[in-house]
Amino acid sequence: MTFTTSRPMDDGATLEAISDLAARSVGLMATGTRDDFDSIYHPEFRNREASVEPPETRGRGPAAAWATAQWLRGAYADLAWTIGDVLSRDELVMVSATMSGRHAGPVTFYGADGRVERVFPATGREFAVEQVHFCRLSAGLVIEHWAVRDDLGQATQLGWIPPTPGYLWRCSRATRRARRAGR
Numbered sequence: 001m002t003f004t005t006s007r008p009m010d011d012g013a014t015l016e017a018i019s020d021l022a023a024r025s026v027g028l029m030a031t032g033t034r035d036d037f038d039s040i041y042h043p044e045f046r047n048r049e050a051s052v053e054p055p056e057t058r059g060r061g062p063a064a065a066w067a068t069a070q071w072l073r074g075a076y077a078d079l080a081w082t083i084g085d086v087l088s089r090d091e092l093v094m095v096s097a098t099m100s101g102r103h104a105g106p107v108t109f110y111g112a113d114g115r116v117e118r119v120f121p122a123t124g125r126e127f128a129v130e131q132v133h134f135c136r137l138s139a140g141l142v143i144e145h146w147a148v149r150d151d152l153g154q155a156t157q158l159g160w161i162p163p164t165p166g167y168l169w170r171c172s173r174a175t176r177r178a179r180r181a182g183r
Contacts, residue, residue: 013140019086022093022135025142029069030079030101037062037069041142048146055114065145071108075122076101081131093135099149100128103158108178116182119174120160123167127157 021040028036041062049068050057056067073079084096103123111117129150136144155161163171 013137015088018091018137018140019088019093021137021140022088022133022142023083023086023095023097025065025135025145026081026095026097026133027083029072030081032069034062034066037066041065042138044138044143045141046144048144051112052109052117054108054110058114065142075103075105075107077104078102078126091137093137095133095135097131097133098128099131099154100126102126106174106178116175116178119171119178120158121167121170121174123159125158127154129154129157 025040028040043061045061045065047053047057047064047068050064053068054071057064057071059067079099079101081097081099084098085094086096087094103120103125105122107120109117109119130153131147131149133145133147135142152161159167
């Protein structure tokens with residue numbers, strides 16, 4: 001891991017401690033317990049990436065982060081993040097990582113209204129994609145998250161694109177079923 005900063009943190013936290021906290025917050029998505037989430041996410045935590053995730057992920061606090069973890073774990077077996085470099089500047093930490101896993105369950109994306117937009121049924125394929133996560137800290141906890149991800153690379157590795165006619169049909173059927181179940 002690489003650590004850099006422009007000045008000491010106001011709350012007295014060491015550079016290594018805030019960098020480790022941010023890196024841990026990324027890895028917890030695969031392995032953390034609900035208690036782990038309560039211990040590192042601020043009560044006002046916000047995930048900027050939640051706009052296509054289930055409605056319960058769009059709230060605030062550790063419960064919203066936990067909902068994101070459950071959504072990801074429901075879709076991907078053997079889910080893991082391998083942490084690369086970690087860079088810090090004041091209260092902002094950047095974590096580069098490789099996300100990997102196997103598409104073992106449906107991945108459901110949602111619209112702005114919280115209704116099912118699209119479902120991608122499990123393909124059983126493995127993937128590994130590069131990501132960069134940004135975490136803003138406050139009072140020694142993660143209060144905000146956003147990311148830059150290789151969604152195209154992941155979709156290609158999982159067989160979502162280019163889709164076969166059979167997979168398009170499976171997606172359409174899974175989406176219809178999920179929409180009916182959500183009514």
